[in-house]
Amino acid sequence: MFGRFLKKLLVFLSPVILLGIGYFIFDPFHILHVYESYPDNYAKSLNRDRVSTQVFLNNNNKYDYKSFIFGSSRSSVFYARDWGKYIHDETPYHFDASCETISGIASKLEFIETNKNKIDNVLFVWDRSIFEYEQDTLGCVFIQDYRVSKLPWLKYHTIFLNSYFSQGFFTAFYDYMIFKKFRNYMKTYLEYRKINYTPVVNDFIFTSYIEEIKRDSVKYYTQPNFFYERNPEKQLPAKVIKPYQLQYLKHIKEILQRNNTKFKIVLGPTYDQKYFNKEDLNVLESYFGKDNIYDFSGQNEYTNNKTNYYEIYHYKPNVARDIMRRIYQ
Numbered sequence: 001m002f003g004r005f006l007k008k009l010l011v012f013l014s015p016v017i018l019l020g021i022g023y024f025i026f027d028p029f030h031i032l033h034v035y036e037s038y039p040d041n042y043a044k045s046l047n048r049d050r051v052s053t054q055v056f057l058n059n060n061n062k063y064d065y066k067s068f069i070f071g072s073s074r075s076s077v078f079y080a081r082d083w084g085k086y087i088h089d090e091t092p093y094h095f096d097a098s099c100e101t102i103s104g105i106a107s108k109l110e111f112i113e114t115n116k117n118k119i120d121n122v123l124f125v126w127d128r129s130i131f132e133y134e135q136d137t138l139g140c141v142f143i144q145d146y147r148v149s150k151l152p153w154l155k156y157h158t159i160f161l162n163s164y165f166s167q168g169f170f171t172a173f174y175d176y177m178i179f180k181k182f183r184n185y186m187k188t189y190l191e192y193r194k195i196n197y198t199p200v201v202n203d204f205i206f207t208s209y210i211e212e213i214k215r216d217s218v219k220y221y222t223q224p225n226f227f228y229e230r231n232p233e234k235q236l237p238a239k240v241i242k243p244y245q246l247q248y249l250k251h252i253k254e255i256l257q258r259n260n261t262k263f264k265i266v267l268g269p270t271y272d273q274k275y276f277n278k279e280d281l282n283v284l285e286s287y288f289g290k291d292n293i294y295d296f297s298g299q300n301e302y303t304n305n306k307t308n309y310y311e312i313y314h315y316k317p318n319v320a321r322d323i324m325r326r327i328y329q
Contacts, residue, residue: 037197063200078320176190213310238277239279
């Protein structure tokens with residue numbers, strides 16, 4: 001009687017068991033094993049925070065990183081070696097994360113200190129979103145690496161398992177793995193753009209966008225519904241820095257002071273042309289000093305020209321290079 005029940009139970013659970021075995025064999029999120037590099041994000045669902053943490057750990061003993069760029073994916077166009085020319089460091093490290101948070105940046109600085117690195121130079125690339133996102137509400141693509149955040153190991157992996165067992169994800173994952181054809185529905189679960197990661201310094205490059213623009217820039221920038229029209233009136237958003245986030249600003253300041261770090265904070269030129277709130281700017285100046293903060297938000301020569309953007313979320317490397325030229329020279 002019990003044997004018959006067990007057989008039926010195994011038959012019933014067999015799809016779940018097979019999916020579980022597939023998870024451990026194929027490691028769809030690249031978090032179960034240590035990878036030396038992550039050259040391409042296409043048709044994958046990689047967590048950028050995990051990539052940044054692992055590449056740092058892979059290379060730190062050899063390069064003993066001393067200079068760091070922190071920010072969200074918008075910081076990606078501040079290429080490490082472009083910055084290195086201004087700070088005289090051949091191997092600065094790009095320690096960014098998608099949908100980065102101010103708490104994430106504070107914990108990364110602490111993590112670097114615990115690894116016995118000297119923090120000589122830092123470039124913070126911030127905007128309002130750094131203070132708008134909350135770590136505990138982010139999904140598997142954005143959650144911070146447990147080795148940095150001190151999130152319990154089991155809770156961290158449970159977040160990925162929950163995403164894997166959602167029907168949409170494993171359908172897209174195995175569909176692409178078997179047939180090697182990217183279908184439109186997969187965009188919800190897998191990266192549809194080619195994004196390349198560089199070794200050692202951990203920059204990432206929007207390869208697909210670059211290739212499309214090279215093929216036909218006019219067609220690229222006249223795509224229907226691709227760039228929305230901005231409000232010509234001055235956009236003054238509400239405050240975004242919350243009282244509880246002051247502890248992270250204080251922690252960042254203390255680490256910078258402990259290391260006698262040379263640092264600069266760039267408030268980036270977001271496409272929406274919204275200015276960084278004046279009260280929030282005063283808060284940052286009270287912690288980090290007015291001379292260390294460079295505000296490029298709002299309406300300016302960068303934001304007025306849509307060809308300075310890949311899309312409404314990310315500006316281009318030429319903007320970053322010009323900003324670095326201005327703030328360092």
